[in-house]
Amino acid sequence: MTISPRDAKWREELRQSLSAKQRTSIPRAKMPELPADYRVTCNHEVNQGLSTEMAVLEATRCLDCPDPQCVTGCPVSINIPGFIKNIERREFPAAAAVLKETSALPAVCGRVCPQERQCESKCIYNKMKKPPVAIGYLERFAADTENMRDQLPDEVMVVTRNGKKVAVAGSGPAGLSFAGAMAKRGYKVTVFEALHEIGGVLKYGIPEFRLPNSVVDIEIEGLERQGVEMVKDCIIGKTLSYDKLLEMGFDGLFVASGAGLPRFMGIPGESLVNIMSSNEYLTRINLMHAGTPGYATPVPKVDRVAVIGGGNTAMDSVRTARRMGASQVMLVYRRSEEEMPARLEEVKHAKEEGVEFMTLHNPVEYLGDEKGRVRAMRVQRMELGEPDESGRRSPVPVPGAIDEIEVDLVIVSVGVSPNPLIPSAIDGLDVTRRGTIEVNDDMQSSIPLIYAGGDIVRGGATVILAMGDGRRAAEAMDRMLSQK
Amino acid sequence: MxxxxxxxxxxxxxxxxxxxxxxxxxxxxxxxxxxxxxxxxxxxxxxxxxxxxxxxxxxxxxxxxxxxxxxxxxxxxxxxxxxxxxxxxGRPTHIENYGTVVCCGGGVGVAPLLPIIKAMKEAGNRVISVLAARTKELIILEKQVSEYSDEVVIMTDDGSYGNKGLVTQGVESVIEREPVNLVVTIGPAVMMKFVALTTLKHNVPTMCSLNTIMVDGTGMCGACRVTVDGHMRFVCIDGPEFDAHKVDFDEMMLRLKSYN
Known part of the structure; x- marks a missing residue:
């Protein structure tokens, strides 16, 4: 079933209402954002969202292509022109309904997806050498407008329960996406979360100024309204074993336990006090509210912070450090800015917020004071050599070019390994050499009733890829359980 | 709740x-x-x-x-x-019949030691428990410990109860007296460090249980990392028990003071 198909009469009329020339002459919307000097003083969301008029105008840019390539760039294949054209004709609830068809968390994706590498990179506008339609901004607009509606959508699908129940380990993007997709299919879904908050990386990892918790909570409440049960403080494989789940009558398990173990670089001095992983730093501040008066969890209050790495988590860490009052925040990355995996927008925001970018630098040693606290880092200057297997030019040290830089806190953000809790707790679950759960194309593991997705399978990816996994696993598990 | x-x-x-x-x-x-x-x-x-x-x-x-x-x-x-x-x-304690096991706990460390004493006894070991504290009032769970121990040695710093002396002296007196196959030690980091040094001298395998700073406790934050045998290990998922002879206690003690 497709809602708002391209051959609907209203869409044909809408397409003909303006010429392509008229549409393409409209400039791309600029996201309204808080000024940098203000936003480093608080945790308010930086991007303020498009106004209705801005959104309708931006939606008008979309040419409603006969063969929309943007959809192929989306890991969950959202019917992008379908929702955008509903914005253009101001049918905002219909736009949200199109999003909800394939995405459990549109308000989240509209904020954190790397659209410039996905949907927007495939937009026809790129071929015309013009900036693509701001699909991400529009997704956020449609989802937020829906979430701010006074009354609950009355079309909340009343599904007939099929009498089967499934368990989910982990309440991050993969788990929630799976839960939503299975609830729609009539399953009774229970999501088990190890932490004391539902949301996984959306809560402990991504900061408030990029993804407010209230936005995540609205999406979670939506799932609860669909009958999904959320259980906190419960670790599958520890609190409840897989056998116990079967005993409790669950027909299947989806493991979405996420990224675990932070990686460190293994250089001298890395165990000094005030050197920590970005996972630890962000969890203290985002999940435990360290630094907010009245909360018990501590976090170092310091002046000079260095964050090692160039991904989105590194950007979240530098920007968080600025908001925690650090006067000098350095991002130390061994390649050049061109190779940075972080989203362009995060890089731009970090620079506006006064973060110093030390690209082509790599820490080689940390030096401590008499109390065992880090006081300086020795960084090796790098230059770009030949492209490596990833296609990126690999950095090589410049002989003798080592600087010593004073620093009070180092946040290591060089990636994570999969969480070992579940793989080590379930006998017979095949695990790769990297520690990720092995799955087939259906996201099914070596134990037929266990499916897995997200970072526990990928090792470290994005919110939307995790959600895509959740959706795929739901389709496949539903197929399997329906045959039984 | x-x-x-x-x-x-x-x-x-x-x-x-x-x-x-x-x-x-x-x-x-x-x-x-x-x-x-x-x-x-x-x-x-x-x-x-x-x-x-x-x-x-x-x-x-x-x-x-x-x-x-x-x-x-x-x-x-x-x-x-x-x-x-x-x-x-955390990983549960590896319990088996080793022969003679000395279980040595300091202060509040006796509490987590108790289930291990119990399990070691049930596995058929001869269990000698050494309980140590600064003074008599701080010796806890003595009755429960003695229920599952073949012998209990009490050590107090001030001599107000049991033998006057440090925990290491209590452990050493047992090791010098009879063959010991395993020592299990739980207590303050500094105590475990010196127990490990003592048993290393006598070449008795020793297991310690570490209590470090943690945030999530599920392998995510890395706050609990310790150096064991030159490698980084996470107490929450690789531990909490490690070969005491291989733990870098000095580094662990510095890290424990991170927020003091």
Whole structure:
């Protein structure tokens, strides 16, 4: 079933209402954002969202292509022109309904997806050498407008329960996406979360100024309204074993336990006090509210912070450090800015917020004071050599070019390994050499009733890829359980 | 939310709490710990499970008031609720019949040692327990320990009870007296460090249980990392038990003071 198909009469009329020339002459919307000097003083969301008029105008840019390539760039294949054209004709609830068809968390994706590498990179506008339609901004607009509606959508699908129940380990993007997709299919879904908050990386990892918790909570409440049960403080494989789940009558398990173990670089001095992983730093501040008066969890209050790495988590860490009052925040990355995996927008925001970018630098040693606290880092200057297997030019040290830089806190953000809790707790679950759960194309593991997705399978990816996994696993598990 | 059903004072700042946690009570094994949050503004702190009653659905925690959160927990009364209790975490103790096992606990470390003493005894070991504290009032769980021990050696710094002297002297006297196959030590880091040095001298395999700073306790944050045999290890998922002869206790002690 497709809602708002391209051959609907209203869409044909809408397409003909303006010429392509008229549409393409409209400039791309600029996201309204808080000024940098203000936003480093608080945790308010930086991007303020498009106004209705801005959104309708931006939606008008979309040419409603006969063969929309943007959809192929989306890991969950959202019917992008379908929702955008509903914005253009101001049918905002219909736009949200199109999003909800394939995405459990549109308000989240509209904020954190790397659209410039996905949907927007495939937009026809790129071929015309013009900036693509701001699909991400529009997704956020449609989802937020829906979430701010006074009354609950009355079309909340009343599904007939099929009498089967499934368990989910982990309440991050993969788990929630799976839960939503299975609830729609009539399953009774229970999501088990190890932490004391539902949301996984959306809560402990991504900061408030990029993804407010209230936005995540609205999406979670939506799932609860669909009958999904959320259980906190419960670790599958520890609190409840897989056998116990079967005993409790669950027909299947989806493991979405996420990224675990932070990686460190293994250089001298890395165990000094005030050197920590970005996972630890962000969890203290985002999940435990360290630094907010009245909360018990501590976090170092310091002046000079260095964050090692160039991904989105590194950007979240530098920007968080600025908001925690650090006067000098350095991002130390061994390649050049061109190779940075972080989203362009995060890089731009970090620079506006006064973060110093030390690209082509790599820490080689940390030096401590008499109390065992880090006081300086020795960084090796790098230059770009030949492209490596990833296609990126690999950095090589410049002989003798080592600087010593004073620093009070180092946040290591060089990636994570999969969480070992579940793989080590379930006998017979095949695990790769990297520690990720092995799955087939259906996201099914070596134990037929266990499916897995997200970072526990990928090792470290994005919110939307995790959600895509959740959706795929739901389709496949539903197929399997329906045959039984 | 987990209800406190019973509370007992072991000493001025050490309390025993019996807490409702049926799923954990059913699945925990000796050596496991839980993460506890006292209230909705609280921090996540690791506490070893001292005992459990799967039938009543309760676990026993022994808490020493050393920081703000532990102090708050020690002041809670039966009928009140801990905001969150999650577990059981960590690898359980490897229990087998080694022969003679010396179980040596300092201060509040005796609490997590008790289930290990019990399990070692049930596995057929000759168990000699060495309990140590600064002074008589701080010796806890002596009765329960002696129930599962072939012999209990008490050491106090001031000689107010048992033998006057350090825990290491107690352990060494046993090792010099009879063949010992394994030493298990739980207590303050500095105590475990010196126990390890003592047993290394006598070449007796020694296992310690580490209690480091943790945030999530599930392998995510890395706050609990320690150096064991030159490699980085995470106490929450690789531990909490390690070969005491290979742990870098000096580094661990510095890291424990991260927020002092």
């Amino acid at each position: 987990n209800k406190i059903v019973k509370k007992e004072h072991f000493s001025a700042n050490v309390v025993k709490l019996i807490v409702e946690a049926p799923l954990i009570a059913a699945s925990r094994r000796p050596g496991n710990f839980v993460i506890v949050i006292d209230n909705d503004h609280g921090e996540r702190i690791p506490l070893t499970i001292a005992d459990a009653d799967p039938l009543k659905g309760t676990i026993t925690l022994v808490v020493q008031a050393i920081g703000d959160s532990t102090r708050a927990i020690c002041e809670m009364e039966p009928g009140q609720y801990l905001h969150d209790v999650v577990g059981p975490l």
